[in-house]
Amino acid sequence: MYKEHILVVEDDVDINNLITKTLKNREFQITQAFSGSEASLQLSICEFDIILLDLMLPGIIGEELIKQIRTIKEIPIIVISAKTSLQDKIKVLNLGADDYITKPFESEEIIARVNSQLRRYRKFDMQLNKNKDYKFKELTLDEESRQVKVKNIDLELTAHEFDILCILLKNPNKVYSREALYESVWKNGYYGEDNSVNVHVSNIRKKIKEISLDEEYIKTVWGIGFKLNNKNL
Structure with missing residues (x-):
């Protein structure tokens, strides 16, 4: 089972591979990017726990990438x-x-700095999300009590269904790949053939529709995955 998912952004192949090998030896899950543009694409389709970032990159330079990331999310960024x-x-x-x-x-x-930032952000997330409710259209989700309501009617979800819906609600503008959802919910590697995410999303949709016939809450982004169906975005 992997620990946190790390994006390593470095155009020098040898250095990228060295950092990747070092982190994989500590059981971190790694995605490699060799340009700023590739990193931006990965960030749009996957969820990461921390980013290791070079500055002098082809495509989008590191400084511009930091600006982009900070407009949409709080995630540890370590510049190398x-x-x-x-x-x-x-x-x-x-x-x-x-x-x-x-x-x-x-x-x-590298290992020490990564562990330090992950510890700091875990504490930050715990304080930020304590007793926090999430709301989208006529749906509300209480993460602490694991309770979901649609039009103030209880929605009975399985544990995995709740976790998927919670991930989508936390980042309503983000498209999540099936791989990212699977790895976040099931906590192990995704090998491209498991249909679990599709089945669970379908079940969530059916349960919501039994209460709210006139609203579609989860949108399929073809070729990528799923996001909340916010027509204003």
Whole structure:
């Protein structure tokens, strides 16, 4: 079983592979990106727990990627760069990066910084989400009590159905791939043949429709996955 999902963004193949190998040895799940554009695409279709980011990238440069990420989500960003000046460090930290590692680096430093940021964000999420309700159209979800209502009528969901709906509600503008949903809910690897996500989403839709006939809550994004059906976005 994998631990957190990390996006490694580095155009140097050898360095990217070194960081990836180091983190995989600690049982982290890794997705590699070799340009800013590829990283932006991965962020649009998958959910990550932390990002390791080079600055001098083809396509979208690291600084611009940090700006993009900070407009849509709070996620730990650790910059790993050959830029060593104080001005460069201050600039990216002010843009929204959480930490800065200069090249060359030691593998153990990468592990220590990753673990430190994950601990900090876990505490932040616990405080932020404590007793938090999520609302979309006529549906409300209480994460702590695991209770869902549509038009103030209780919606009976299985544990996995609740978890999928909760993920979608937390990020209503985001498209989630089937792979990302499977790995987040079932906590293990997705091999492309499991139909569990489709079945559970279909069940959620049916249960909601029994109460709210005139609204579609979950939209299929063909070729990618699912998102909330917000027609204004």
